Amino acid sequence: MTNAPADVNERVTEEWKSETTPGERVRTVMKRTYEPQSVATIAERALTSETTARKHLGILAEDGFVEAVTPPDERGTWYRRAPRSVVLERAGQILGSVDVETLSARVTELRETVREFEEQTGVESSRAAAIAETDLDPETMTEWQTARRNLKLARAALALADAADVVGDDAGSDGRGEPAGVID
Structure with a gap:
């Protein structure tokens, strides 16, 4: 067998x-x-x-x-x-599991978390903290990276929801139901 x-x-x-x-x-x-x-x-x-x-x-x-x-x-x-297609897919998954109001609140929380890391280290990113050789332990560095990534994905999901609302409302339509060009 x-x-x-x-x-x-x-x-x-x-x-x-x-x-x-x-x-x-x-x-x-x-x-x-x-x-x-x-x-x-x-x-x-x-x-x-x-x-x-x-x-x-x-x-x-x-x-x-x-x-x-x-x-x-x-x-x-x-x-x-393509990294952009991964972000778009993940943003769609987020929107499928969380309502926009909850997502907006989560963006505010994540923004505050990231700001606290920035204040603690005096730099704007975990990458800059590593270059500046701050004394952050690996676990804290990972938490910061995760918070920044999640904030970016949550913002992308909100932007996707906003874009879907615009298209759904036919805003920007050319009068025939077709979206108008981005640059006319």
Whole structure:
């Protein structure tokens, strides 16, 4: 029965391949790819050819979901999840779990927490504190970094909620129900 795990993995892999399109598989792979990877690696993970993977990666890059990079000491274009798409996804998740009023209150709390760290150290970020060689212990430094990250994500979620309200109200419409250009 030592072959059972391999058989299960093979069955799951075949099911995934038969129940999804190559484009869906490339997107799924890229959803969890934060470090640049070669097209060959992505194609292998997505169970498709390099040509097909490259085509779908181009579409995902145009949509802003992934970004193309050229790592030093490597040839060709590599791809990774675009940081902005991660922020947008996380902001959407936050809005799905917290109402705007609660989120606004949380932003105020986080802003105060970050301000307290800044006052304690006399610098504006944990990175600057590390450079200035402050005597913060690693746990406090991590708390500060987490508070700054959460504040940025919460602000992004509020901005997303605000933008959705604008679009939902048809504000900025060109009169035909289409959003007007940002720059006219």
